[in-house]
Amino acid sequence: MKKITYKSSGVDIDKANALVKDYKRFAALTKIKGVISDVGSFGGLFRPDFKKFRDPVLVSSTDGVGTKLKIAFLADKHDTVGIDLVAMSANDILCSGAGGMFFLDYVATGKIESYVLRDIVKGIAEGCRRAGYALIGGETAEMPGMYSPGEYDLAGFGVGIVDKNEVIDGRTSKVGDIVLGLESSGLHSNGYSLARKVFSERELKKYSKELLAPTVLYCKGVLAVKARVNIKGIANITGGAFYDKIPRIIPKGMAIEIYKRSWRVPEIFNIIQKNGNIEDKEMYRALNMGIGMVMTIGRKDTDKAKNILLKNGIKSHEIGKVIRGNKEVIIKGSACAY
Numbered sequence: 001m002k003k004i005t006y007k008s009s010g011v012d013i014d015k016a017n018a019l020v021k022d023y024k025r026f027a028a029l030t031k032i033k034g035v036i037s038d039v040g041s042f043g044g045l046f047r048p049d050f051k052k053f054r055d056p057v058l059v060s061s062t063d064g065v066g067t068k069l070k071i072a073f074l075a076d077k078h079d080t081v082g083i084d085l086v087a088m089s090a091n092d093i094l095c096s097g098a099g100g101m102f103f104l105d106y107v108a109t110g111k112i113e114s115y116v117l118r119d120i121v122k123g124i125a126e127g128c129r130r131a132g133y134a135l136i137g138g139e140t141a142e143m144p145g146m147y148s149p150g151e152y153d154l155a156g157f158g159v160g161i162v163d164k165n166e167v168i169d170g171r172t173s174k175v176g177d178i179v180l181g182l183e184s185s186g187l188h189s190n191g192y193s194l195a196r197k198v199f200s201e202r203e204l205k206k207y208s209k210e211l212l213a214p215t216v217l218y219c220k221g222v223l224a225v226k227a228r229v230n231i232k233g234i235a236n237i238t239g240g241a242f243y244d245k246i247p248r249i250i251p252k253g254m255a256i257e258i259y260k261r262s263w264r265v266p267e268i269f270n271i272i273q274k275n276g277n278i279e280d281k282e283m284y285r286a287l288n289m290g291i292g293m294v295m296t297i298g299r300k301d302t303d304k305a306k307n308i309l310l311k312n313g314i315k316s317h318e319i320g321k322v323i324r325g326n327k328e329v330i331i332k333g334s335a336c337a338y
Helices: 013-028 068-075 081-094 114-131 192-198 201-206 219-226 241-249 267-276 280-286 299-311
Strands: 056-064 099-109 134-142 152-163 178-183 231-236 254-259 291-297 316-324 329-332
Touching: 013 114, 013 134, 056 081, 068 081, 068 152, 068 192, 068 201, 081 099, 081 114, 081 152, 081 219, 081 231, 081 291, 099 114, 099 219, 114 134, 114 152, 114 219, 178 254, 178 299, 192 267, 219 231, 219 291, 219 299, 231 241, 241 254, 241 280, 241 291, 241 329, 267 280, 280 329, 291 299, 291 316, 299 316
Parallel strands: 099 134, 254 329
Antiparallel strands: 056 152, 099 152, 178 291, 178 316, 231 291, 254 316
């Protein structure tokens, strides 16, 4: 009778262990003050410098990349989805005004393909570096039978820190404040089920470069603004986009008007809308339409904030204003009228 081993069952421990050296090398590129353990320990150790804060608050977030991974499988391109993974958590944490501390990842696949896993983790490390997070650990799970050949799933978990009296939540926004829209690089990591419904497989391959453009990490730019400008609210434009995400930072008795002709919508969104015959409201609820994050700030601070963002490689536009209303977002077709 043939002997059965874990490897013959589909799990190659030796191949996974061989990748750890690469993981450690990538993680070393993200090391920041506070990291006191190496990747490979049973748990990642991080010592926060609480002396810098009067009343420190930890902010955490966990997320995945969603069906954008289907485009990565189709194009056999895996070096940017790790950036997306970090951005999904780090940009959410940023909405509270928090800076980054550490990040953990989870990769699950049916069969370990070394070049694929190496590209994924390299991208995760690059995302952490851009966002100012330390990659201190993770898990690679090989689970034959759970995933189709060539497929995998990703999950990430980040932790940031902010002083309690510096938490940003939108409550101090007032009528007349400006809504500043920060440009996205494309779809980021939301709306791909819609895009995959609209496009054929041939078209997905044709537009794979645009569809796989990595999510912008806004952390360093927005934190630079926060150091010099009173940011009142920040919303990460992900699932639910304008209509579902922006209301989270609108105070009671107020609303936000968005003027959709105040920035240039990237062509990929226009192609999706035309191919799918999709109504405007659905587009602005499913997709970011070229605006990956919004901030509410005082009118007098607008130019200063835009200049700081630009110095950090982020283009921004005045896309709306705070008005009286019932915690809603009103999208208008005309240009901004202040």
